[in-house]
Amino acid sequence: MKNKAEKKVPGGKLIRVTVETDVTMSKIVNVMFTGDFYMHPEEEIHTLENSLKGTKIDENEFKRIITNFFENEIIQILGASPEDFLEILVTALSG
């Protein structure tokens, strides 16, 4: 199952997500965030995506992983917020 969602952040940038789940929609198999937002170090996006892989479909679980990721002070984001990442992920999976 492949799901997509996107959001134009007011006053910010566009953020999209493509998320694949197993057939029973119980866990994330693959996830990719794309868009014209800024985040550095850029390669860290893979850390976020990898830590979401295998996660059961549960908003609290997503929230915990995303919050945890952005709490790392080396990560700087511009044009979107951690809440936007969570919101589009939830939107994509509730479609």
Added chain:
Amino acid sequence: MNNVDVWRVLDLETNDCATNMAIDEAILFHISEGKVPNTIRTYRWNPSAVSIGYFQSVYEEVNIEACQSKSVDVVRRITGGGAVYHDYEGEITYSVLVRDNDPKIPKDIIKSYQLICQGIIYALADIGIDATFKPINDIIAGTKKISGNAQTRRKPGKDIVMLQHGTILRDLDIKKMFSVLRVSKEKISDKLIEQVEQRVTSIRRELGDKLVDFETLKNSLERGFSKTLSIQLERSTLTESERKLATEFKEKKYGAKDWVFKR
């Protein structure tokens, strides 16, 4: 004048897109290792090319068939941000590379964009265009965008380095730009072109159909950056080691399909 900082400035160069992006990263690495001074460069793109932001999907942003048929190259940047069409005649690009702990560089990212962008605003004033900074990272003439900019900070060696690169529109061919970029799902209609003409402008349009040559633009940009950063520029070239690393980045990264098509 002993305490004026001296930075290196490289001459305006024209390269293919993979080389242009590889040079930025090679310089970044060498500054991080403390091997070369803070650096400013200006460059053009031949063949014309589309660059996409680090996080963008090439499939979502670029009309790959149109690029192939028009001999327009595609490259992924190490910076975030949006897709840009870099026309050989239509724009000039710059990069500013500086140690992140330099006291001149604000820790606040938007303030640091503003500081570097002020150099472009001075350059535009120099050629007769009144422009202002529009956060996060645009420069506008009136209400229309004339320059887009992107930044990263990374630490491949000893020190964190800030890279800001960006583009100043010299002349604008919206139809060509739209033919190589995927513009949502809408067709490229006259109405859409009209809308973009109200949002984006170029030096040529702002000066009432007058073209400014690249040498003049380069000189104005160099003066603008010296002024905003209170630095002195010393003309130099890439070191042998930077050239070598740039060749490596070009072959293994920017010119490689798995990098360009990774998202």
